[in-house]
Amino acid sequence: xxxxxxxxxxxxxxxxxxxxxxxxxxxxxxxxxxxxxxxxxxxxxxxxxxxxxxxxxxxxxxxxxxxxxxxxxxxxxxxxxxxxxxxxxxxxxxxxxxxxxxxxxxxxxxxxxxxxxxxxxxxxxxxxxxxxxxxxxxxxxxxxxxxxxxxxxxxxxxxxxxxxxxxxxxxxxxxxxxxxxxxxxxxxxxxxxxxxxxxxxxxxxxxxxxxxxxxxxxxxxxxxxxxxxxxxxxxxxxxxxxxxxxxxxxxxxxxxxxxxxxxxxxxxxxxxxxxxxxxxxxxxxxxxxxxxxxxxxxxxxxxxxxxxxxxxxxxxxxxxxxxxxxxxxxxxxxxxxxxxxxxxxxxxxxxxxxxxxxxxxxxxxxxxxxxxxxxxxxxxxxxxxxxxxxxxxxxxxxxxxxxxxxxxxxxxxxxxxxxxxxxxxxxxxxxxxxxxxxxxxxxxxxxxxxxxxxxxxxxxxxxxxxxxxxxxxxxxxxxxxxxxxxxxxxxxxxxxxxxxxxxxxxxxxxxxxxxxxxxxxxxxxxxxxxxxxxxxxxxxxxxxxxxxxxxxxxxxxxxxxxxxxxxxxxxxxxxxxxxxxxxxxxxxxxxxxxxxx
RNA sequence: GGCUCCGUAGUUCAAUGGAUAGAAUAAGCGUUUCCUAAACGUUUGAUAUGGGUUCGAUUCCCGUCGGAGCUACCA
Numbered sequence: 001x002x003x004x005x006x007x008x009x010x011x012x013x014x015x016x017x018x019x020x021x022x023x024x025x026x027x028x029x030x031x032x033x034x035x036x037x038x039x040x041x042x043x044x045x046x047x048x049x050x051x052x053x054x055x056x057x058x059x060x061x062x063x064x065x066x067x068x069x070x071x072x073x074x075x076x077x078x079x080x081x082x083x084x085x086x087x088x089x090x091x092x093x094x095x096x097x098x099x100x101x102x103x104x105x106x107x108x109x110x111x112x113x114x115x116x117x118x119x120x121x122x123x124x125x126x127x128x129x130x131x132x133x134x135x136x137x138x139x140x141x142x143x144x145x146x147x148x149x150x151x152x153x154x155x156x157x158x159x160x161x162x163x164x165x166x167x168x169x170x171x172x173x174x175x176x177x178x179x180x181x182x183x184x185x186x187x188x189x190x191x192x193x194x195x196x197x198x199x200x201x202x203x204x205x206x207x208x209x210x211x212x213x214x215x216x217x218x219x220x221x222x223x224x225x226x227x228x229x230x231x232x233x234x235x236x237x238x239x240x241x242x243x244x245x246x247x248x249x250x251x252x253x254x255x256x257x258x259x260x261x262x263x264x265x266x267x268x269x270x271x272x273x274x275x276x277x278x279x280x281x282x283x284x285x286x287x288x289x290x291x292x293x294x295x296x297x298x299x300x301x302x303x304x305x306x307x308x309x310x311x312x313x314x315x316x317x318x319x320x321x322x323x324x325x326x327x328x329x330x331x332x333x334x335x336x337x338x339x340x341x342x343x344x345x346x347x348x349x350x351x352x353x354x355x356x357x358x359x360x361x362x363x364x365x366x367x368x369x370x371x372x373x374x375x376x377x378x379x380x381x382x383x384x385x386x387x388x389x390x391x392x393x394x395x396x397x398x399x400x401x402x403x404x405x406x407x408x409x410x411x412x413x414x415x416x417x418x419x420x421x422x423x424x425x426x427x428x429x430x431x432x433x434x435x436x437x438x439x440x441x442x443x444x445x446x447x448x449x450x451x452x453x454x455x456x457x458x459x460x461x462x463x464x465x466x467x468x469x470x471x472x473x474x475x476x477x478x479x480x481x482x483x484x485x486x487x488x489x490x491x492x493x494x495x496x497x498x499x500x501x502x503x504x505x506x507x508x509x510x511x512x513x514x515x516x517x518x519x520x521x522x523x524x525x526x527x528x529x530x531x532x533x534x535x536x537x538x539x540x541x542x543x544x545x546x547x548x549x550x551x552x553x554x555x556x557x558x559x560x561x562x563x564x565x566x567x568x569x570x571x572x573x574x575x576x577x578x579x580x581x582x583x584x585x586x587x588x589x590x591x592x593x594x595x596x597x
Numbered sequence: 598g599g600c601u602c603c604g605u606a607g608u609u610c611a612a613u614g615g616a617u618a619g620a621a622u623a624a625g626c627g628u629u630u631c632c633u634a635a636a637c638g639u640u641u642g643a644u645a646u647g648g649g650u651u652c653g654a655u656u657c658c659c660g661u662c663g664g665a666g667c668u669a670c671c672a
Contacts, residue, residue: 035616045615047652057652083652084616126672166672307670316600324670331672361601362667388602389665396665427633443635455610458602460665462609472635473621474610481635489632529613541611544620551636560632575632597635 287337
């Protein structure tokens with residue numbers, strides 16, 4: 001409910017109480033924004049009230065409207081269409097609201113650190129494969145939700161779990177060693193993650209070939225899969241790694257370094273960062289400990305074969321294994337360890353948000369239940385920020401079929417495209433090469449980030465490499481362009497931010513200005529909805545609506561050419577605040593604004 | 598088999614149970630002697646299907662059809 005509706009609420013209650021002697025419940029008073037084809041700023045839906053008052057909707061609407069115009073000073077006039085009471089609010093109300101917004105330091109945002117700490121986990125890629133399109137959605141989402149929570153006043157810690165342990169790492173290590181080539185990122189000129197990824201693929205190919213051969217020699221598929229020499233060698237490596245074998249550990253460290261160095265480049269390009277990293281190689285033992293503790297408390301139980309389980313059948317879930325019969329840790333074991341370690345590292349953490357694909361919804365249900373049974377009450381507030389897949393026209397991305405869209409390549413091509421377009425327009429003449437380059441980057445990333453974030457996170461989305469990313473319409477660059485316009489005007493006016501706002505009552509607002517003020521005033525409502533739903537697309541929609549409203553205003557109202565000084569000042573202030581809010585809301589999506597484009 | 602999610606213009610996305618289902622793009626037409634036309638205006642075009650609840654259903658419930666995912670001592 002926005003501010004104006006909060007003001008109106010008691011008057012509506014009064015109106016019904018005084019005219020009909022009926023006390024309304026809170027639920028029966030429903031406001032919504034007035035549709036633009038009708039006159040008004042806000043609309044009371046009358047239907048729910050007809051249940052309490054025996055009157056036709058139109059009659060009732062008129063009665064309430066009359067009362068509001070007489071008793072509530074902000075209501076200027078009203079009209080009733082069917083069961084909808086459209087209320088026109090006085091201009092002075094909006095002008096006052098505008099003044100209030102100008103006085104606030106960062107309009108729309110809450111005071112920093114005024115709300116409890118929330119930990120946001122995102123990214124957490126497999127170290128064997130370079131980052132791809134799906135990771136981009138993950139990273140942009142996680143980063144954006146963290147920024148949104150911050151803007152809403154939360155302390156935020158951005159974390160990532162590095163999956164640097166397990167058989168998959170050993171596969172690449174084995175393949176690298178077996179090739180005997182001693183390739184390094186330096187010797188090949190490849191990014192470290194790309195190089196290691198190649199060896200992971202090489203392993204897979206060799207493994208497949210071995211299986212085929214073994215099957216031909218009479219083995220069943222299952223036998224072949226577990227007896228292929230390369231797999232045996234990788235498993236042997238894993239054992240050695242767990243025993244702390246020096247040579248294996250050294251190789252593991254070296255190859256992990258390569259991957260991280262490669263990822264760092266990609267992260268910098270993406271514009272995301274982390275406050276703290278957790279390494280699976282360091283937390284899985286913690287997980288085992290916590291499971292042992294839970295076992296003695298009776299949270300878990302052992303089966304005859306020695307494996308450890310939890311029974312969640314009473315919670316509507318299944319039994320779930322948490323330790324193998326040989327006592328080794330599983331995926332969920334290390335997640336338990338990591339979660340608890342984080343609660344211990346940051347005792348003021350109210351909740352953890354996990355940005356992980358929706359195929360793991362079951363996993364997180366189980367994890368949160370386990371944490372709760374282990375006595376971590378914060379787990380009730382924990383949230384799996386589940387997002388849908390990014391699909392290609394040919395279906396799912398499959399590395400085997402070469403349909404993986406590489407994150408680095410995609411970001412580069414976005415930048416190239418924005419460069420092409422900018423050069424065609426020639427509006428960046430006069431900037432240095434570095435400035436131009438930065439601008440291309442900002443525009444390309446805006447197109448990509450906005451494309452991935454404007455969609456409801458939980459839904460699968462379609463990405464067509466050839467057609468999807470646009471620079472016109474409902475896109476990042478469109479919004480950037482709106483911002484650039486605001487800045488161009490302010491530059492020409494020699495506008496100092498926070499310059500004196502001299503508004504006298506004579507200022508007559510047009511519909512364009514009014515709409516802009518209404519939207520700006522709604523910023524906090526959009527933000528709180530984005531927080532509630534952990535949904536950046538809410539902010540994307542806000543930035544887009546705001547930019548559209550500004551463009552209409554720009555098209556229809558003179559700003560610099562306005563002769564009346566009061567109106568000109570008013571419009572410059574409006575331009576300034578709009579620019580500020582566009583920048584602010586887009587920064588919540590991790591999108592930066594260029595000064596020119 | 599069981600469970601979860603999804604199905605909206607040609608296409609990509611919107612819509613706390615509310616008004617004539619919004620945008621963008623594509624296609625057509627128009628706007629620049631004037632603050633950046635990556636803009637603005639305008640025309641055409643959609644709720645998979647059958648029931649139910651409701652004053653009112655894209656939204657909630659049930660069935661059918663279609664798509665995705667989960668249901669590992671994998672991660």
